[in-house]
Amino acid sequence: MRSRISRRRFLTTAAATGAGAIGGGLAMPYLSRAADRPQVTHGVQSGDVGADGGVVWARADRPSQMMVEVATTESFGNARALPPIAALPESDFTAKMLLENLPAGQDIFYRVRFRDLAHTDIASEPITGRFRTAPADRRDVSFVWGGDVAGQGWGINPDDGGMFTFATMRKHRPDFLLHSGDTVYADGIIAAEVKLPDGKVWKNVVIPEKVKVAETLDEFRAAHKYNFLDDNVRAFNAEVPIFVQWDDHEVTNNWSASKQLPAAYKERDIMLLAARAAHAFHEMYPLRESIAEPGRVYRTLSYGPHLDVFMLDERS
Template identity: 55%
Template sequence: MTELNRRALLRAGGIGAGVVAAGVVLPGVAYATPKARPVLTHGVQTGDVTSDGAILWTRADRPSRMLVEVSRDPSFRHARCLRGPVLTPTTDGTGRLRLTGLPAGDEIHYRVRAEDLDGRTASAPLVGSFRTAPVGRADVRFTWSGDVAGQGWGINPDIGGMTAYAAMLARRPDFFLHSGDTVYADGPLKESVTLPDGRVWRNVVTPEKLKVAETLAEYRGQFAYNLLDENVRAFAARVPSIVQWDDHEVTNNWYPGEILDLPQYTEKRVDVLAARASQAFHEWQPIDQRRAADGRVYRSFAYGKHVEVFVLDMRTYKDANTADKNGQGHVLGERQARWLVDGLTRSRATWKIVAADLPIGLIVPDGKDIEGVANGLPGAPAGREFELAWVLRTLARRNIRNVVWLTADVHYTAAHHYSPDRAAVGDFDPFWEFVSGPLHAGAFGPNVLDPTFGPEAVFVHAPPVANTSPLEGFQHFGEVQVDGRSGDLTVYLRDGKGTSLWSKTLKA
């Protein structure tokens, strides 16, 4: 289990009631002897919600059985009792239970315990709730963002922890779309950071956050860290997540087959690191691997008549950042690209939401190379743009309308409109891409737009200097609301306190 570095926490702002009130849980201090009952150490989460269920997640401090009660009544009268998996060190104490057979569009309450394997004692219960997906013309509200605990900005007890999660919870979304960079496995934390104006930012730190992650245990510690925050746990207990990954779950700007030349890594093979990171990711996130097209990340979810979400993986199948920018590159891979256009073609939802972990038109460099989709060159699509052009062209040819792209990655918020009238090619339909982040990390931007697909930055909110701390008001999340009666979709770009900075209503 991940133990908190108590000496470091003392230096980071005190221990005891003050820290607990500030939103930090201390794993390991709730029990002191081998006779103590099991403890659920990192809360409860739900994810990959459907019309009849969801994935329920928890973690225990010792081998024990996951026990679950499920009810439509918060008092748990007439609750259904379920025996979940045995939580063992093999999965770092984590476990998931697939809930099924639940009514559509209903509020579901759950209560979780961990029972000792001898059946003599059980943990204190943890409770949560979620709403199953509707099947008809229901109103839908969901939030999205990415980028958590990056660039040296971790859990700061002085400001109450990761408060953007509390702002999202106040919006009462039906689900949360986590657009990647769910952790920063390559971003060690320091106990304190002195800001340019002399203020001191204080971080809670754990041993796994003091260096770049390389071992499986260190990757597991990245996910455990974020769940130390009370705001994150409270949000996870009430709002189901649909999670994807990007680069920082492994290391910055990674691609398959890469060999690192960074001195901080003793393991230089990215494929080895990615395998360990993927295991930790799937252990610690409430993901239904049965729904993933290849058991990994990309998958889709219908949410009522009006919304279907297509979750992409633009990391696992991309070509090298050093690849020829003028050739025919890959960022989805042929199988995933066909899965996407075929899924969008079959979808009967009013709005098809494409959750992309990389923006389409923003130039995202990797030194002298290209990290993102856009190759930074004018003219016809090339490099990874070539594959995206095929997707857009095929959708236009099949007359697939109402496709909206959501992303994070670049650590600011923006609204981009793409049009063939401004593009180097004219064989695709106009569409919107909305960017929102970071949720709790350094703020950057704005990036330069590549002209190939004719983008226009309609709105941008970005800091004046790079790596602006979360104290300065440039944390962001986005919100999508779909009116059940009219089918109209409204996008809100919000700051970390929940204030709307800009909005746009799209007619079906």
Template identity: 45%
Template sequence: MTAGAGALLGGTALPGMAHEQGQEQGQAPALITADKARPQMPCGVMSGDITGNKAIIWSRTDRPARMLVEYANDEAFKNAHRITGPMALPGTDYTARVDLSGLRTGQPTFYRVRFQDAQNPSAISEAVNGSLLLPGGTQRDICFAFSGDEAGQGWGINEVFGGYRIYESMRRFKPDFFIHSGDQIYADGPIQAQVTLDDGSIWNNLVTSAKSKVAETLEDYRGNFAYNFMDANKRRFAAEVPFLVQWDDHEVRNNWYPGQQIGEAEKRYQQRDLNTLAGHARRAMFEYNPYRINQHDPDRIYRMFSYGPMLEVFMLDERSYRGKNSPNLQTELNEDAAFLGKPQLQWLKQALLRSHSTWKVIASDMPISIVVPDLNPDVPKGTYEAWANGDNGKPLGRELEIAEILKFIKQHNIKNVVWVTADVHYAAATYYTPEKARFTDFKPFWEFVGGPLNAGTFGPNEVDQTFGPDVKYVSVPQGMKQNRSPAELLQFFGIAKIDAKTRAMTVSIHDIDGKSLYKVEINPEA
């Protein structure tokens, strides 16, 4: 995204500005009764980027209209605070947000959103309600969910199947927040109305014009994000569970990297410059998520969230600063071998070093040791997409960054680091130990893989042995047919719970309907 686009987002959605413009107590404005004259809210409401006593509230309407937000500590909205928020305008595809601060930690906040028509101020939308819970103190357990990979491989919203029913399964766990580990959309994955399954039955998708082709324009990318909000399960979940989101490749195009040009072997694209596509994608992603925009670096995606003395979450960006995909065998950590890049790598080290929370969760949009080849038709064979290079030897290429992070954690005795990720379209639990590794200068740690939320199921992939992975659980069998549909129920998410008394973290992996498949309790290092 260009600096101008970042300024547009900051100026139109303006996190924090609405709060400064006018926060007051009072009753909701009167509503008119002609429904079709009122602004509509097709995407419901959403909260996210919660940290300390702050949270972003997000929504979208269908016309120029002003966002109105009320919030209170009880569902009856007694003594509610009201915020006159920003205008939702075409420049942000009629999305808007406010940044609530001064919220009470450790107890629910109830909110409702309306939009007031810019041309007809008496036309005010129906209210859409939401809630969130900011963790706080040491007296209450913390629970969060994690997964990724949504609407991929042509598997879209099938209302007969129950839509994105995994969101309803996650909602029943009442998580404090949800880490969406990337591939929020499949901008390179058109969706057809019907797909014939192996047994001859038909998978029926909801379809839109934006999902009928690969995304190339800003409107195409916006339409991809809007598509997922057509699912009632996601809207219900988003109204109750705050999101922390990052991106991976399919927000732009499969396996993309900065500066890439799409080769002639890929026939679907007219726009072949990945920097242009990524600019559209980043802007649409910021518009359609409850991001708190960094005022000093509006394009920045990596960030940290504090949940008090028990937990901090570090959200990485493994797309914006990487070198090009290659055989991944560089012998020194230079720009070609970069995955996080030097500034982000330094930020992560210092943020971990400053953390005083019991648990430090690193949200990586790609797994550490699972080998992910780049199989695009326009790249050479033997090219790799993720951290691992598959040679099972000493760290090379992007593995050098992981080695540097792990060594830093050990040198500074940073305790209780856990990684969560997605991307590979199956779930796994892996324990890393130096006794089994080629690189040994690190403390043992866990990595958990979730996903897909609603996409084709793949795997299991080869696992690189450089960092001594001991794979404790894999959710799919060896030799499985690839790209299995959600109808086969091989969709997965993770749940992590931190016990307020013992500080132990229990991580479990669940299937599409919430059945527990694997569970491990990790006791904190004192």
């Protein structure tokens, strides 16, 4: 990483004497290494977009504040800075901000930085994203639809281009992605290699938390973060809003309160697993959260005069 050199001024309180003394009022260089700056770890996302706004999401690598600027031009010439919000350990350093009072049917550009809590003059490099607000007029609306990400052991294979379905969807410039769940396969592992029937070997990117089924909160979080490691996914997320629900693999296949868990699970309380899965799900996606009913998945999203999207809660 390249170090950044800047200068700070200081004043001496008395005349300096002796070898190496520096006169009062001179500038003293110091090094600010890249490691000192917060990092945006998994790109940016937007979601639950309507005619007047939407939610933006990002994650930092440490306790920090998320700072967002929003504009209607890609140059950010008319940018509006919003009050910062916290990204803390209890949310795995994720932060979501609702952008409001935006014009309908408009391309919106946003820029995200994280500011160190202990040193507020140290901030991350900016990450930019965009979305299009819902129209107020009677124009056509397009969306892509899908689900079931990284299931049955098929993860990110760089040799095969990664999750290139997201690149294909991105080329069509849809208004949003309707994600019908199985956002992760928390009940499935990602092995380093999968032998194919023709003798070839499929090679996955692996992380320690995905070589077993998810049981702890951090393992559920890691299942989502695994998908965000893919370049295609991050590029898609930065340009196309997501309307997200979940299905069942966010916990385990065909689960209910009475389900008998497979032997792979040391944690036998499925409702505890479901609660951890729900916690991670809400942290990792840009849903509009309900104040009256925290943790709610079902909601109605109005996207212009022609389209309402009814998101169901399929958690059991």
